[in-house]
Amino acid sequence: MMMKKFLSFVILCSLFSLVFAEKIMFSADGMTGQAGSSNSTTVLEGEAFVQTDTMKIQADRIELSGENYRVIIAEGNVTGQNLESAMEFECDTLSFDRTTKVATLQGNVSLKDKENNVTAKAQIIEYNQETDTAIMQIQINLKQKENECLGSYAIYLKQQQLLELSGNAQITQKNDTFRAQHISLNMETQEITLDGNVRGSVKETKNKEEKTSVPKENLKDE
Numbered sequence: 001m002m003m004k005k006f007l008s009f010v011i012l013c014s015l016f017s018l019v020f021a022e023k024i025m026f027s028a029d030g031m032t033g034q035a036g037s038s039n040s041t042t043v044l045e046g047e048a049f050v051q052t053d054t055m056k057i058q059a060d061r062i063e064l065s066g067e068n069y070r071v072i073i074a075e076g077n078v079t080g081q082n083l084e085s086a087m088e089f090e091c092d093t094l095s096f097d098r099t100t101k102v103a104t105l106q107g108n109v110s111l112k113d114k115e116n117n118v119t120a121k122a123q124i125i126e127y128n129q130e131t132d133t134a135i136m137q138i139q140i141n142l143k144q145k146e147n148e149c150l151g152s153y154a155i156y157l158k159q160q161q162l163l164e165l166s167g168n169a170q171i172t173q174k175n176d177t178f179r180a181q182h183i184s185l186n187m188e189t190q191e192i193t194l195d196g197n198v199r200g201s202v203k204e205t206k207n208k209e210e211k212t213s214v215p216k217e218n219l220k221d222e
Helices: 002-015 208-212
Strands: 025-027 030-033 042-051 055-065 071-082 087-097 102-113 118-128 133-144 147-157 162-173 176-186 192-195 199-201
Touching (some): 133 162
Antiparallel strands (some): 025 042, 071 087, 087 102, 118 133, 176 192
């Protein structure tokens, strides 16, 4: 434990000497490479942790590379969060470009927008921090309020609260199911727009009292 704390301290001291607009801090059980070099590769292994001004990442292994550690690659039990937008994530592997602010998550990806109560799962999600946009691919399952959305490709616009879904697109709301080649969902108004080979099934629900009540004028004396 003391060795890990010492390693973290040495790394942090080296990193603060970097001339870069955004600071980066990290720690791990072990490290190979050079800390503080302007263009080098550093590998962190064992409870690896990295934090930038906008992102926290934890994983079994994290590699930092490029000029001023521009690229972060995390592997194994990857978890983290975007500190600006309250987005949390889990995945098998992650690649994050600190310059473009684009993170690519792959393998059993789970993305949670805690602010809007949205949970999305897919095999690949590309998230752009600048635009707050998530592009999802393969085995998509997104849940929001009473909506469950399935498809092969989707674009989630966090700020606008819009979802564009395609590829065997399907949305289920309570007992109602809608299918189409392309589906748009306004998550604030719950308005759905269907386009191309539209199909659906709507189950009518009635109040029990309404179904069993009989008007007095229809009653007969026996």
